Amino acid sequence: MKLELMLIKRNTRLFFKDLGMFFSSLCTPIILLVLYVTFLANVYESTFTSQLGDIVLDEKLVGGLVGGQLFSSLLAVSCVTVAFCSNLLMVQDKVTGARRDLMIAPVKRSSLAVAYYASTLIVTLLVALVAMVACFIYLAVVGWWLSFTDVLLLFLDVILLVMFGTALSSIVNYFLTTQGQISAVGTIVSSGYGFICGAYMPISGFSEWLRDVISFLPGTYGTSLLRNHALGGVFRQMEAEGIPAPLIEAIRDSTDCNVYFFDSCVAPWVMYLVLGLSCLLLFFAFILIHRLDRRKY
Numbered sequence: 001m002k003l004e005l006m007l008i009k010r011n012t013r014l015f016f017k018d019l020g021m022f023f024s025s026l027c028t029p030i031i032l033l034v035l036y037v038t039f040l041a042n043v044y045e046s047t048f049t050s051q052l053g054d055i056v057l058d059e060k061l062v063g064g065l066v067g068g069q070l071f072s073s074l075l076a077v078s079c080v081t082v083a084f085c086s087n088l089l090m091v092q093d094k095v096t097g098a099r100r101d102l103m104i105a106p107v108k109r110s111s112l113a114v115a116y117y118a119s120t121l122i123v124t125l126l127v128a129l130v131a132m133v134a135c136f137i138y139l140a141v142v143g144w145w146l147s148f149t150d151v152l153l154l155f156l157d158v159i160l161l162v163m164f165g166t167a168l169s170s171i172v173n174y175f176l177t178t179q180g181q182i183s184a185v186g187t188i189v190s191s192g193y194g195f196i197c198g199a200y201m202p203i204s205g206f207s208e209w210l211r212d213v214i215s216f217l218p219g220t221y222g223t224s225l226l227r228n229h230a231l232g233g234v235f236r237q238m239e240a241e242g243i244p245a246p247l248i249e250a251i252r253d254s255t256d257c258n259v260y261f262f263d264s265c266v267a268p269w270v271m272y273l274v275l276g277l278s279c280l281l282l283f284f285a286f287i288l289i290h291r292l293d294r295r296k297y
Helices: 002-017 019-052 059-086 088-096 098-104 109-142 148-174 179-196 208-214 218-240 245-254 268-292
Strands: none
Touching (some): 019 109, 019 245, 059 088, 059 109, 148 218, 148 268, 218 245, 218 268
């Protein structure tokens, strides 16, 4: 355990020592927030107002609807894409030969894997929490409807998504050995993950066959959990103002608060179960890959 803690400390220090890696990870969610507010806020607002028809909502309530969707979209993407940036040290150790030196020392492969995973988890979680604070500030400006329970559940969602992103990036990055591969994978993940998890465009707007395929991906349920808790207070206020229940349900469907596995609506506890089990399976798969791989890097 002492050796693993030393390795975790070493990996975390090296990450923060490389200011380029640190600031690129930190700037990603902030830049996304600015882009979302600039380009997507009006689109989301137009969608909501068209669904409401003749019903007029308070400006703060509409702001909460738009802000909650932007909030959840940003964190759904950042928790995974930032993990790929934070996990670059594992690849750089191969490039620089540091991993070969570590393998010469009496270090178990599983201990090395746990250290890489834990340090990436710590760094990604720190960046995600900074992004959450920025999003909370934005919500406080446009329309705050979150309860204390909603905030706690959002923290839980972020932790689970960071664990999922860290485990997924650990497996993918393990097989990378060059700077070119790092850049290619980072570009693909940054541009593609937001679409397949429903962050850029709601899954409800996809074709039926694509919705069925995406329903098998754990990230889909992480996005939906964030949506439910970021918009929960807005929906409760809409109910209190007498907005028809069918209309609220239609908005829940359009924003992916309701996610369907084929024709069945997935309950939140099932989403947590799927996401949690996925984190565990990916983590143990990463440890197993380390133990079985006999190559000397």
